[in-house]
Amino acid sequence: MASDSSAAPDPLTVGRYTASSVLVSAVDLQARVRALGEEITADYAGREPLLVGVLKGAFMFMSDLARAIDLPVEFDFMAVSSYGHSTRSSGVVRIVKDLDLDLAGRDVILVEDIIDSGLTLNYLRRSLLARNPASLEVCALLVRENHKVDESILRYEGYRVPSDFLVGYGLDVDEKFRNLPDVRIVKVASDEAPQGSEGEVESAA
Numbered sequence: 001m002a003s004d005s006s007a008a009p010d011p012l013t014v015g016r017y018t019a020s021s022v023l024v025s026a027v028d029l030q031a032r033v034r035a036l037g038e039e040i041t042a043d044y045a046g047r048e049p050l051l052v053g054v055l056k057g058a059f060m061f062m063s064d065l066a067r068a069i070d071l072p073v074e075f076d077f078m079a080v081s082s083y084g085h086s087t088r089s090s091g092v093v094r095i096v097k098d099l100d101l102d103l104a105g106r107d108v109i110l111v112e113d114i115i116d117s118g119l120t121l122n123y124l125r126r127s128l129l130a131r132n133p134a135s136l137e138v139c140a141l142l143v144r145e146n147h148k149v150d151e152s153i154l155r156y157e158g159y160r161v162p163s164d165f166l167v168g169y170g171l172d173v174d175e176k177f178r179n180l181p182d183v184r185i186v187k188v189a190s191d192e193a194p195q196g197s198e199g200e201v202e203s204a205a
């Protein structure tokens with residue numbers, strides 16, 4: 001075995017990316033996710049919510065969140081691509097992996113890693129609502145302070161975050177750093193802006 005697995009590598013550089021600045025520690029994340037799980041457990045008592053995770057970024061959050069919910073839950077996943085050349089999504093979203101389960105009559109919780117502009121969320125909500133769930137709520141680990149969605153649709157959220165590009169706990173830059181146990185601000189060693197995996201033309205979030 002390598003060194004103590006609870007010690008986050010710091011500073012951490014992969015290629016031209018450095019993720020040395022911790023925004024949310026692993027300990028804080030675990031506590032916040034447990035609290036969200038408890039809130040969902042209380043709100044959905046007597047029901048069997050269906051967690052819908054948006055790949056890939058939400059996989060780690062969803063895994064911890066599900067274990068913090070003391071109810072029978074089911075899982076499904078979808079993967080989306082957004083068109084555009086910037087790190088920010090264009091809002092033109094394509095579903096590249098759709099759900100396996102029927103949402104009709106289900107209490108659905110859409111689990112997202114980060115709501116940036118909110119364009120992806122708006123698209124996904126429309127798509128899921130069209131499938132006639134009994135209810136649909138959103139659970140996002142991170143929400144930008146300057147997001148552009150209606151506050152009332154953000155039922156469960158972990159942290160409000162500034163506009164820095166973030167990695168770790170499922171979030172990536174060029175597919176890197178998803179396995180970090182904390183959320184960090186990534187810096188890029190050139191004048192190019194960091195490219196999230198969703199930032200390329202038609203790549204998965």
Ligand code: IMP
Nearest residue numbers: 089115116117118119120165166171205
């Ligand atoms: P939106 O449509 O602008 O809200 O973009 C949402 C998606 O962009 C998220 O689900 C992430 O996949 C990705 N994203 C936005 N900001 C970041 C970031 O700081 N790090 C990693 N991915 C991000």
Ligand code: MG
Nearest residue numbers: 054057113205
């Ligand atoms: Mg995402």
